[in-house]
Amino acid sequence: MIINPNIKNYIILFVLFSLVGCNKTNWHENFKEKNKNPFGTYIIYNETEELFNSNEVHYLKENIYDYLFKNEKGADFGNYVCIKPRASKLDEDGLDYLLKDFVQTGNNAFFALNHFSEHIQDSLKFTINNVDKNIYAPEELKILSGKLYLENKDFKNQPFLFDRNIRRSYFETYNKNNTIVLGTIDIDGEKKPNFIKIYYGQGVVYLHTNPVVFTNYNMLNGNEEYVENILSYLPSEGVLWDPQIKSSKFSNKTKEKEDSIFKFFLQHPTLKWFLLVSLFGLLLFMLFNARRKQRAIPVIKPLQNSTIEFAHTIANLYLKEEDHKNLVDKKIAYFLEKIREQYLIDTSNLNSLFIKKLASKSDNEISSTKYLINTIIALNKKTECSDTELIVLNKMIENFFKK
Template sequence: MSCNKTNWQENFKEKEKSPFGNYIVYNEAKNLFKTEEVTLLKENFYDYLFHNYSERGDFGTYVCIKNSAYKLTDSGIDNLLEFVKNGNDAFIALNYFNEDLKEKLGFTTNNLDKKANSVAALRDLKGEFYLENDHFTKEVYEFDRNIRRNYFLEYKENSTIVLGVTKIDGEKVPNFIKIYHGKGAFYLHTNPVVFTNYNMLNGKEDYAENVLSYVPNNTLLWDPHIKSSKFENKKNDNTSVFKFFLEHKTLTWFLFVSLAGTLLFMLFNARRKQRPIPIKDPLKNTTVAFTQTIANLYLKEQDHKNLIDKKIAFFLEKVRTKYLIDTGNLNTIFMEKLAAKSGNDSQKTKYLINTIIALNKKPECSEEELIGLYKMIENFFNK
């Protein structure tokens, strides 16, 4: 009765010894990253760079293992990109990546378990991970809980290397990539839970050790992600035009007189001297407006499953009319015929058809799944 109840919440805190804290990986960072110095940031990364960074190429490696890096603002991301571009590196493991970062590095993600947030729902999520390096190709890393089906959907192939994959619905998809940026590189992972205390024990630490071995041996800037930027907030406050006017008495009076004059001008010129002659426009083609109305109706209802079903039906109809292939049975023979006639890669064609089969079976679908299916179909027909 006197024992404390185990905290199974994902907190990713460096001082937390609960199953899903980062206590072990942080305290073993020198051995895991094979580095001599680990600096735990006591201020926001944006502020740290402002006070300490001098654009030296060997400054260090930024490390962030969290659920989401929401305290990295747009300005902070710009500074992080500049930091890596000058010859440094960044290892970032997140469940949810910042949209600005994804846009500027040219990648997208898909999380099939986005709605699984409770301890009970996450407990049943298992996963298999693989590393693409020749030294690890025969190794299968199995994890028994809290493994979201989160993976990279699109990325720039000319600047990206896939370092690791996860098996989802029988297909291997990337969950660990390296993106070259300037003189440095970003190492991105979609499953930060594999670096928590729970998965650093009982023989499961091999995967984390092998993943972190990719990161260059350099001074680590470990971001606990506990503080917002003070400098950026101060800078934004000082740029207010109205605040500058109100700080000076003469400018304040100038502002009030200008506003009053503008209001009087609008009041006395509200009515025109002559009524305008109405213009009778010709009848317009309302097809586009009707289409937009229907689209807005679906957007308001958030019926993603209905849109996915229609998108699948449209895709299969186009396959039947364009390639003259029967779509009654979406088996392996169908996939091979479709890949051959369309000129698409066989593996990507199988992944598209398997995704369609999986979405057909689901009673509900998310917006991310709808967007992912749309992009895969567009890429298929644009081949």
């Protein structure tokens, strides 16, 4: 099967322009059919009709199980194709239905996956060894080059070289009575099967462990011949192309997953009662809350502290009367009271010993402390004081308590 050169050139040009036009190329593997990034599958999907001699290609917008369940003519397509990292939307019921009602009656299924579920492996009797199963980052995948072969006699000695994202994944065991190895991958110098054909009833299942070979990057990197040769094993009939975008609506497994949480609660008596009591409590809360609403609590403003205003008023009265001596005496009395409370020092005798203790406990210099105490002693002896002396005393006391 050869791709039409005109269409091929058009697609190559279109994808190249798309890649060049991007500010930053997305190197993550997404395998989306409408994605033109390196690891989308835009080219292979749009070339499918040419590869299968212009037969109809049906892009599934629902789960394959639901489609086959509702459409008796689904088997007329002949081929089912799934190229993805994993068939995550194909549950156990869906796979069983696909194999028994589609493949077994004479049709073909093609899976190219990085990860095959245990149910697929059990159903088709094979096991996988994926050496690089824990590698996902583009930087790590970039260094995984690979050499692939096809067992057909025309290509047996011709290696197909892939320069990145080739995981070392191969079929470790399989039923040799109904399985044919169609392709291999070089693993440390030894050829291991990575592309096999399994007979199932009257039909065939094709399995490939490296879906990345079908992406835009490899189709534009000189490896389109490898893809053409792989798909040439499928008959030239219609194709059901599965993008794996929908879960099944009819599968029992899907319904079980949806109901699993409630079923888990109902299967255990204690959890069942917890669920019922919680539901009953919620209903009671809604009932009482709907009938009784608590009145809004009024905002009560706290009483204002008028001490400062009172002090200002008293001070203004003294200033108005110009009784500076009275204010000086009260300032001194306030200072000595605070000394007694804060530093626990006796203020009955303002001598040199008192000054040393006060300076030490208040963390002030002895000189400044001595000057303050001498000023207080001098002002105490006066019968009258000026406003200047009052201001100086106030500043000295403020500076003293700032330490």
